[in-house]
Amino acid sequence: MSVREARGLVALVEAGDPVSLRMVVRDDPRALRGSTGRPPTYIVAVDLEAVRTEESGGLRLSARALVLGSDPSWRGLLPGQRVTAKGKLLPPRGGDLRAVVASVREAPVLVGRPSWAQRAAGVLRAGLQRACEPLPDRPGGLLPGLVVGDTSRLDPALEEDFRTTGMTHLNAVSGTNVRQT
Incomplete structure (x- = not known):
């Protein structure tokens, strides 16, 4: 069971x-x-x-x-x-x-606190997200999705295109590029 x-x-x-x-x-x-x-x-x-x-x-x-x-x-x-x-x-x-x-x-x-490695990776990810904030809507929504997996600003039509083409994994797993496990 x-x-x-x-x-x-x-x-x-x-x-x-x-x-x-x-x-x-x-x-x-x-x-x-x-x-x-x-x-x-x-x-x-x-x-x-x-x-x-x-x-x-x-x-x-x-x-x-x-x-x-x-x-x-x-x-x-x-x-x-x-x-x-x-x-x-x-x-x-x-x-x-x-x-x-x-x-x-x-x-x-x-x-408690996460490990020092996770804290360092968190600072890096937060910096990448802040760097994307001033970008125009389309790239400003896509780049955080590709880099850190944050799709909250992703254009709904583009999100549907990702789903239709079977490429949602680009937003789902790309954040692992800067994650220490």
């Missing part, structure tokens, strides 16, 4: 109650463009270490999960960073190998 099918985790997802999560960030957070006038949602791949509700004891586990964070502070997290947060557990989409998806509205609480 996989972790996502474990009785305790399934019960927490089905209950829909708020939970406290302890996790380790595994990849750079990615911004998804919000609808007009709304801030982006940040997608963060994590290793879930523990889940706790107010009514029940904690559940210790080791499971891949995805966080959908709406607070802008999710953007600045680095791989290897330990965090806690409160949110709601949702089932993953069919075919997704993650155990759960966590919807979190509040900022994560940092627990």
Whole structure:
């Protein structure tokens, strides 16, 4: 039986109650463009270490999960960073190998610091993103996607062209070029 099918985790997802999560960030957070006038949602791949509700004891586990964070502070997290947060557990989409998806509205609480190498890579990535900010819309949206995987400013028509041609991997994995693991 996989972790996502474990009785305790399934019960927490089905209950829909708020939970406290302890996790380790595994990849750079990615911004998804919000609808007009709304801030982006940040997608963060994590290793879930523990889940706790107010009514029940904690559940210790080791499971891949995805966080959908709406607070802008999710953007600045680095791989290897330990965090806690409160949110709601949702089932993953069919075919997704993650155990759960966590919807979190509040900022994560940092627990310790990432390694010096991750901090240095984070400074480099932030500098690349700042360098792209003054660019006109089309290149200003494409370059951060290609360099650091940030597609929040990518033109919707261009995003669809990437999808149609099967080249979305250029935005999805290019951030690994400046990531230390």
